[in-house]
Amino acid sequence: MSLAYGKNRTTQLPANVNRILLVKNLPFKITSEEIYDLFGKYGAIRQIRTGNEPKTRGTAFVVYEDIYDAKEACDHLQGFNVMGRYLVVLYYQINHRSKRTDLSKEEERVENLRRQYKSMNKDEEYDLN
Template identity: 85%
Template sequence: MSLAYGKNRTVQLAPNVNRILLVKNLPFRITAEEMYDLFGKYGAIRQMRMGTEQKTQGTAFVVYEDIFDAKEACDHLQGFNVMGRYLVVLYYQSNHRAKRVDLSKEEERVAQLRRRYESMRKDDEDDLN
């Protein structure tokens, strides 16, 4: 349980706060046990995923059981120096992932909306006359 919030769990959190933390700028040689030691101080961890490929190395996802524990870990570990590297700890936002949009489908959708609103505008002009 989070020490900072105690038993008062009625505190309203910001909308971007969630149980999943994205950790960047990790030392490449940090072990899973060291990660559990570091992040486990703030509460029970449900899951931890560390990047293993060249593109994802130095990043990890840490999922806490409790949102207040995740908030405390994020607040305390942001900028924390681990093996000479300063951690970047963020709340994971799934809706901010880059979305690939099919340009032709999007253009067709816009054209349909224009036709619909043009016809509505003509109907409104006819009603006024």
């Protein structure tokens, strides 16, 4: 359990804070055990997932049991130097991924709004005369 927030765990955290941290710029040679040792200092860890694909190498997800432990780890390890690389530690934004929009649907929606706006302007012109 984290001592930094131990007395004040009733404070409201910002909306973007959650238990899942996205860690970027990890050295390619770092092991899951070394990541666990580094992040485990801040609280109980539920899961660590490291990137194995060429696109995801150097990244990991660290899931804490407690949100306050995740906040403390993010605050302390952001910019921390590990094997000559500075870590980028962010809160994983779950909703950000699910908000991808279909471009054709968005274009259709915009076109409908344009038509609606043009018809509103024509009505106003007729009302003014």
